[in-house]
Amino acid sequence: MNKSLLAYIHPHASISEQYRTIRNNIHYASSGSKVRSLLVTSPSEGEGKSTTTVNLAVCMAQRGDRVLIIDANFRNPIINKIFNVQTSPGLSNILGQQLEFREAIYHTEVEGLDILPSGQRLYNSTELLDSQLMVDVMAFAYEHYDIVLLDCPPVLGAPDTNALASKCDGVLLIVKSGATQQEHALEAKRTLLFAKANILGVILNKKSV
Structure with missing residues (x-):
């Protein structure tokens, strides 16, 4: 099992307790409204x-x-490596209308947690992530999951994240x-706010994490 899964491998460790605290604080930060999607x-x-996600x-x-994790980082996908599955099929195959949503989902050994890998790399990824197809992906996910987490590229490295920011209930x-x-950090915050993100x-x- 990948050592990044700290909260699963060591559920009683202090770092796991910190993640649970963050989980609970997300509810408080949203002023009591239910967060159905979270962009990280x-x-x-x-x-x-990705470790946080x-x-x-x-x-x-x-x-x-x-819970569903969507790996929306086509340039440097990590989620499939953490859970030891293939990159494809995944999100790009759905956006490319090559297969149905449920055909790209992987069940993990963590009960209640599924993942949607990134799929093949897209060269028009920003346009597809900002399309009605992505809206449809999120709508389908909402029907089958209580919460959807999107692991996205760094804000300052790609425009893809900005395309998704306003489609999610909250951003971390x-x-x-x-x-x-x-x-x-300040530039990233300004960029997200410009994209109408709810931070x-x-x-x-910590440096050691």
């Missing part, structure tokens, strides 16, 4: 957004929610202590 991103690469998803599934921005430059909070990762 960071200013740059290597700041821990999978561990939040595990904690939500442990609470009894039906991940920054890394000792790594993320302050000006990059629920910023998560500070």
Whole structure:
């Protein structure tokens, strides 16, 4: 099992408790309204957004929610590696109308947690993520899951994240202590707000995480 799945491997560890606290705080940050979709991103690469995504998803599934992780990072997909499945079929195959939604879903060993890998790399990814097809993907996901988490590319590295920001109920921005430059964090926040994102909070990762 991949060591990134901390909340599943070590559910009683302090780091797992911190993820559960973040899970609960998402509800408070949304002013009591139900969050059905959550976009997770960071200013740059290597700041821990995918690790945060999978561990939040595990904690939500442990609470009894039906959870789906969508890997929307076509340039550098990570979710399939964490769960040891193929990259394709996945989201790009659905957006390319090559197969149905349910045909690209993988069930994980975490009860209640499914994943939708990225699929093959798309060169018109921004346009497809900003299309009615993506709206339809989200609508289908809402019918079958309590919450959907999207693991997205870094804000400053690709326009894909901005295309999805307004389609989600909330956004989490991940920054890394000792790594993320302050000006990059501020620029990422401005970019997300310009894209009409509802930023629920910023998560500070320790350098060792």
